[in-house]
Amino acid sequence: MVGVISYGAYIPLHALSRELIAKAWDFPFVPGTKSVANADEDSVTMAVEASMDCLTGLEPQSVDGVFFATTTPPYAEKMSAPTIAWALDMRRDVMTIDFTGSLRAGTTALIAAYNTIKSGAAKRILVAAADCRIPEPESMYEFQFGDGAAAVLLGNEDGAARIVDYYTVSDEFVGPWRKSGDVWVREFEARHDVIYGYGKNAIDAIAGLMAKTGVNASDISKLVLYAPEPRSHMTVAQMLGFKFEQLQDTFFFSLGVTGAPHPLIMLASALEAAKPGDRIIVAGAGDGGDAILLEVEEGIKEVNKVPRRGVKGNLETMKTLKNYNDYIRFRNLLGKQRFTRKTSTVTYWRDRKEILPLKGVRCRNCGTVQYPIVRVCYECGSKDNFDEVRLAKRGVVYTFTLDHLVGGEYYTTPVPRVVVELEGGGRVFVEMTDCEPGEVKIGMPVELTFRIIHESEGFYHYYWKARPVREKRREG
Secondary structure (H helix, E strand, C coil), rough: CEEEEEEEEECCCCEEEEEHHHHCCCCCCCCCCCCCCCCCCCCCHHHHHHHHHHCCCCCHHHCCEEEEEEECCCCCCCCCCHHHHCCCCCCCCEEEEEEECCCCHHHHHHHHHHCCCCCCCCEEEEEEEEEECCCCCCCCCHHHEECCCEEEEEEEECHHHHHHHEEECCCCCCCCCCCCCCHHHCCCCCCHHHHHHHHHHHHHHHHHHHHHCCCHHHHHHHHHHCCCCCCCHHHHHHCCCHHHEECCCCCCCCCCCCCCHHHHHHHHHHHHCCCCCEEEEEEEEEEEEEEEEEEECCHHHHHHHCCCCCCHHHHHHEEEECCHHHHHHHHHCCCCCCCCCCCCHHHHHHHHHHHHCCEEECCCCCCCCCCCCCEEEECCEECCEEEEECCCEEEEEEEEEEEEECCCCCCCEEEEEEEEEECCCCCEEEECCCCCCCHCCCEEEEEEEEEEEEEEEEEEEEEEEEECCCCCEEEE
């Protein structure tokens, strides 16, 4: 048996009202908001966040594989799954694979993980999917594209749900597409894409799955059906015999279309409300279609007791951007040359154990937790007498400063720099993000978030930053 052991999601803090986009370009108004990643976020950082949410209460070292799905990898030649595995502090022998080049990469990675576990090659595989697609300004894609991530942990054990079977179809179709080196996603003709690309492939995949497994539309509790815009999935569902109340919310009016992770974000939301015995079909489309049948088990009750943020928690803690200009700055749509720092990639490689999984040491003599890794305990003077420890990702602000002299940045200063007293011991010196500088104060609860610290010589340097704990409120 192969099933879902856990799941998680990450939605960026910021939402952009589509009304602001319409005002910027004097376009007709489109309702709702879309999620917007901050300037220090990309597909890798969001996948790490979703994976941390998924692995709440679970040991990362127990995972045998990380399958990363995206259409927006940071590098054309360099894998991203190993970076995610390192940031999560997984084993050295973990299996890492990137799935990219198609919007259905999320469901395809899920199917690949299912087959790998079923073959006996692994016991637990984490499927992390994230996308940060940059839409061309003054286009319909600018209204549609949102940013986000989801993660699903599959294993050969009882959990939240078991995978019954899957069905997949392949298709050669013109659009949407983006050549290597292109910034914007292109399309042939929107209605053609929806009817003959998305619609046909979604129908073929789901109909094939239902014929293969012998289930009817009436047997399904929830149809998790990705859609490229707000109406097409209803047409597909009706043609297959599903009713409106069986459809999982696509979140188009709150998140937009998040790309490869979208079906998994919707699946995470469906599992948050699922009960034992429910049957769920998850479908993704892009250059073909995937459909997966799951049956929810008794274990869902325990899985849903885990204090993860999930889709619901992320939605409840989003914050609306005040103007379109912030969105332009986050996405660097003006093409402004950003300040390039001169740092050593050798140092990044040498210290990656401290930088990515945030490892410190605990003194065997006095128990003091210290970071970065040292040879002599600054508390008792004991030498080379430490145990390596994984630092907690939560704490409080011990002290801080507001930096007005950040290189290359003149309009977004001050930048808060804080020393965080971590839960379980240890202090780290990091930048703050996703916050108002004036709100930072000593004793403030914060959580660490994996971000791009800067780009140097064309290479992304990732590290941890602090942000205020996302609480359940939505600011309008």
